[in-house]
Amino acid sequence: MPLLALGAAQFLVVLDTSVMNVSISQLVADFDTDVTTIQRVITVYTMVMAAFLLTGGTIGDAWGRRRTFAAGLVVYGVGSLLTALAPTVGVLTLGWSIIEGLGGALVLPALAALVGGNYAAGRERALAYGVVGALAGAGIAVGPLLGGWVTTYLSWRLVFAGEVVLVLVILVGLRWVRDAPLDGPRPRLDLVGAALSVLGIALVVLGVLQSTTWGWLRPRDPQVALLGFAPTPFVVAAGLVVLALLRAWVRHREAVGRDPLIRWSLTAVPPLRAALWCLLAQNLVLLGLFFSIPLYLQIVLGLDAFQTGLRLLPISATMLVTALVVPRLAGVLAPRQAVRLGFGILVVAILWLLATVEPELDDAAFAAATALLGVGMGLLAAQLGNVAQSSVGEDDRGAAGGLQYTAQNLGSSLGTAFVGSVLIAALGAAAERGVGDDPRIPADLAGRVGVAISRGLDFVSLGQVEAALTAAGVPPDQAAPVVEAYAEAQLQALRAGMLATAAIALASLLATSALPSSPARREHTDAPASV
Numbered sequence: 001m002p003l004l005a006l007g008a009a010q011f012l013v014v015l016d017t018s019v020m021n022v023s024i025s026q027l028v029a030d031f032d033t034d035v036t037t038i039q040r041v042i043t044v045y046t047m048v049m050a051a052f053l054l055t056g057g058t059i060g061d062a063w064g065r066r067r068t069f070a071a072g073l074v075v076y077g078v079g080s081l082l083t084a085l086a087p088t089v090g091v092l093t094l095g096w097s098i099i100e101g102l103g104g105a106l107v108l109p110a111l112a113a114l115v116g117g118n119y120a121a122g123r124e125r126a127l128a129y130g131v132v133g134a135l136a137g138a139g140i141a142v143g144p145l146l147g148g149w150v151t152t153y154l155s156w157r158l159v160f161a162g163e164v165v166l167v168l169v170i171l172v173g174l175r176w177v178r179d180a181p182l183d184g185p186r187p188r189l190d191l192v193g194a195a196l197s198v199l200g201i202a203l204v205v206l207g208v209l210q211s212t213t214w215g216w217l218r219p220r221d222p223q224v225a226l227l228g229f230a231p232t233p234f235v236v237a238a239g240l241v242v243l244a245l246l247r248a249w250v251r252h253r254e255a256v257g258r259d260p261l262i263r264w265s266l267t268a269v270p271p272l273r274a275a276l277w278c279l280l281a282q283n284l285v286l287l288g289l290f291f292s293i294p295l296y297l298q299i300v301l302g303l304d305a306f307q308t309g310l311r312l313l314p315i316s317a318t319m320l321v322t323a324l325v326v327p328r329l330a331g332v333l334a335p336r337q338a339v340r341l342g343f344g345i346l347v348v349a350i351l352w353l354l355a356t357v358e359p360e361l362d363d364a365a366f367a368a369a370t371a372l373l374g375v376g377m378g379l380l381a382a383q384l385g386n387v388a389q390s391s392v393g394e395d396d397r398g399a400a401g402g403l404q405y406t407a408q409n410l411g412s413s414l415g416t417a418f419v420g421s422v423l424i425a426a427l428g429a430a431a432e433r434g435v436g437d438d439p440r441i442p443a444d445l446a447g448r449v450g451v452a453i454s455r456g457l458d459f460v461s462l463g464q465v466e467a468a469l470t471a472a473g474v475p476p477d478q479a480a481p482v483v484e485a486y487a488e489a490q491l492q493a494l495r496a497g498m499l500a501t502a503a504i505a506l507a508s509l510l511a512t513s514a515l516p517s518s519p520a521r522r523e524h525t526d527a528p529a530s531v
Contacts, residue, residue: 003132005173006111009073010132012166013104015159016045016096019147023156023305025298030156031089035299035459036212036424039291041093043209043416046287048101049108050409051201054262055194057109057402062186065110066179070171072106077167079103084160096160108405112389114177132385144294144316148309156305190253193261196246201410203239207232209417212424262399270514272391272400275384276407278339278515281508282380283411285346285501288419289353289373292497295423299461300490301361311363314371322378335383336515342379343505343512349373350502357494359487376505387515419497426496427459427489434485441481445474449482462487 020027020042027038060068079099086092115132150158211232219225226234246261253260267273290312297308326338349372356366388404435441435449465486469479 003115005170005177006115007132008166008170008173009069009107009111012076012163012170013049013107015143015146015163016100019143019156019159020096023147023151024294026151026156026305027092031092033089035295036420037089039212039416039420040209041089041097042291043205043413043420044093044097045101046409046412046416047202047205047209048098049104050205050406050413051198052102052105053109053406053409054197054402055189056105056107057399058187058189058194058259058261059106060110060113060402061399062189064179065113066174066177068106069110069114069177070174072103072110073167073171074103076100076103076107077164080160080163080167084157084164086157104409105405109399109402112385112400112404114179115389144290144309144312145306146309148304148306151305153306187259190250190259190261193246193249193253196242196249197261200239200242200246201406203242204236205239205410205413205417207235207239208414208421210235211417211421216421216425262402263396266392266396266399266403269391271387271516272403274511274514275388275391276403277511278343278380278508279384279388279404279407280411280414281343281504281511282377282384283408284415284418285350285505286377287412287415288497288501288504289350289415291416291419292423292494293353295459296357296494297361299459300359300487300494302461311361311366312370314367315374315377318371318374319378319381320374322375323381326379326382334515334517335387336512336517338379338383339512339515340509342376342383343508345372345376345379346505347502349376350498350505354495354498354502357491357498359491383515415501419500422500423493423497424459427493430489430492431486434489435482438481438485441478441485445478445482448472459490459493 020038024035024038027033027041028035031037056068056072063071076099079095079102082095082099083092084095086095111132147156147159150156211230214220214224214232215230216232217229219228219230224231247264250260250262250264254264267276293312294308297303297311298305303311326333349369352369353366353373356362356369385404388400392400432450435446438446441449462483465483466479469482470476474482
């Protein structure tokens with residue numbers, strides 16, 4: 001029974017991103033905005049969680065994991081209600097990205113500790129974390145289909161209204177969840193460390209996110225240039241400097257015997273460190289794909305949100321099934337083997353998926369590639385949470401949970417921001433090249449298009465491109481090859497974004513050597529073993 005409440009909370013927090021990714025086109029229309037703005041809203045949600053999760057973990061240790069879990073759910077419910085009623089993008093950002101993000105930052109570290117405190121170590125706990133991982137997969141699974149159906153036939157706002165109801169149900173079920181108290185004294189919150197962690201993570205993600213507008217090195221707008229360069233590398237570097245200061249501050253607090261935001265020695269635990277890198281990479285790949293695939297299905301192919309959700313169903317279904325089955329093989333399949341197999345499958349699946357990005361969709365090949373992608377994600381989801389929590393003692397579970405979910409949400413933020421940045425940069429380069437190389441397009445028109453591209457290009461439908469050219473007075477015979485060049489640029493950009501996620505998955509194999517190489521063994525403890 002405890003796992004139902006805890007798993008439902010995990011399901012709830014991951015549901016939002018997958019719901020909204022298939023609703024991008026409708027959000028653009030409802031708020032009269034563009035894809036880049038909605039990309040920012042999606043990214044800020046996971047960025048806020050990533051920035052505050054270490055603080056949330058410490059609050060859980062100091063205030064009590066169960067109490068913090070309940071408080072986080074209440075905050076999350078308030079944000080969901082505000083999002084359901086949002087009249088503008090600003091209110092949407094406040095309710096969803098900020099308030100819900102803060103609620104999630106309280107819920108997730110406490111959740112990780114509560115699972116460990118309610119289930120026995122060994123295979124029982126591995127199964128519990130596998131089920132939680134599977135329910136995270138279920139949130140990703142249900143999100144596209146539910147969000148697509150509700151967005152197409154009713155309103156995306158009903159999803160957030162339903163989340164308020166689910167929060168109330170989880171709060172009722174919390175009576176069956178035992179607290180997971182610390183053995184020693186409760187720590188005091190390190191306010192300086194909290195501020196440094198929030199600022200450092202926020203600056204890194206902000207820099208990557210704004211690269212679509214600022215550019216990476218060459219500034220797209222001379223008015224925002226710094227020393228002749230785009231602000232992006234300066235903002236990212238500033239974030240890294242702040243995180244270095246956080247490391248020094250935490251070590252100082254440990255040296256003088258005061259409670260640090262996070263025990264830095266935890267980052268030296270090889271299995272935990274490897275699990276954190278893999279979690280970051282997994283979520284970077286997943287959210288990067290969940291940003292780019294809906295753009296292909298909706299903007300390029302013109303499918304509605306429900307049709308998009310249906311075509312993402314194979315990812316969801318196979319991820320859920322794999323994440324549920326793999327923990328039952330804990331006695332024969334070592335975490336290192338499972339994670340390496342998962343990343344290897346991801347690389348193959350992404351390359352296969354990349355080959356299906358064409359003007360006409362091959363439904364069978366697309367479904368097979370996305371199903372394989374779900375298998376790879378399920379293998380990772382079933383292992384990494386348990387490895388992270390099993391690498392530390394009982395008193396460090398809240399801190400490990402903060403690190404675990406920080407890695408996940410930082411990966412999610414960077415996935416949407418980084419893949420979006422790669423996609424937009426590739427779109428501009430391919431469009432400029434296509435227009436410049438086409439002899440049917442006059443030099444003066446090619447120059448005007450090039451100037452427009454250099455100022456920033458958004459991922460829009462061909463109909464919007466045609467309308468913009470008509471409004472600019474471009475004759476139809478000259479507009480047609482420009483539209484063709486943009487259509488081909490869209491496909492090239494999508495392939496570039498997906499290729500970037502494949503490279504990340506391949507590189508992540510290097511981080512797996514410190515993962516446990518032996519299968520989990522059953523351990524007997526007094527903790528309850530039933531799910």
